[in-house]
Amino acid sequence: xxxxxxxxxxxxxxxxxxxxxxxxxxxxxxxxxxxxxxxxxxxxxxxxxxxxxxxxxxxxxxxxxxxxxxxxxxxxxxxxxxxxxxxxxxxxxxxxxxxxxxxxxxxxxxxxxx
Amino acid sequence: xxxxxxxxxxxxxxxxxxxxxxxxxxxxxxxxxxxxxxxxxxxxxxxxxxxxxxxxxxxxxxxxxxxxxxxxxxxxxxxxxxxxxxxxxxxxxxxxxxxxxxxxxxxxxxxx
Numbered sequence: 001x002x003x004x005x006x007x008x009x010x011x012x013x014x015x016x017x018x019x020x021x022x023x024x025x026x027x028x029x030x031x032x033x034x035x036x037x038x039x040x041x042x043x044x045x046x047x048x049x050x051x052x053x054x055x056x057x058x059x060x061x062x063x064x065x066x067x068x069x070x071x072x073x074x075x076x077x078x079x080x081x082x083x084x085x086x087x088x089x090x091x092x093x094x095x096x097x098x099x100x101x102x103x104x105x106x107x108x109x110x111x112x113x114x
Numbered sequence: 115x116x117x118x119x120x121x122x123x124x125x126x127x128x129x130x131x132x133x134x135x136x137x138x139x140x141x142x143x144x145x146x147x148x149x150x151x152x153x154x155x156x157x158x159x160x161x162x163x164x165x166x167x168x169x170x171x172x173x174x175x176x177x178x179x180x181x182x183x184x185x186x187x188x189x190x191x192x193x194x195x196x197x198x199x200x201x202x203x204x205x206x207x208x209x210x211x212x213x214x215x216x217x218x219x220x221x222x223x224x225x226x
Binding site: 032034036041042043044045046049051090094096099101102104105106107 | 206212
């Protein structure tokens, strides 16, 4: 079955430190890939997406993600986190053919410490 | 991207009652989606609502429990019927296409 896995339930990072959130997918063919952020009490905001082409994708708020086919991964990175980055981050995927639905990972909660 | 609003933003309801959640978009969209996010969980698609047709429900969700209306291209409602504490969740609408969706702020529902 198609699935998205976020291995880390909770990550704590110091403000100014670098960040990497992991995402692995299990699909028959490379799906479309997304990262969303959900701030406390807010809906989901799309950070970035990967459909094809350049495997390093730039997003909003200084985030980037790298698609690695060999590892079935789409990890999210930020070189220097800010206190406002504290939120829940969801990786999502959808098959690029057929009528499949968007599948979300279980999320990674990011805590920023001063 | 479209600006999406939801009403109410939160509510506390008694078991056995029903709540209707509204989703309004500032531009015309063909596809609207309703999701549930149970406490500490990820998002689960409830149904897809296209204007002019019946909503398409995902496995595990039925129209009697979650009736959906889609009267025009900018508006949809989701009703949570005969609520139980297990229905306590955040309910989100989204718009866009199957492969690219934008989400509303969500409705936080607590059932007591």
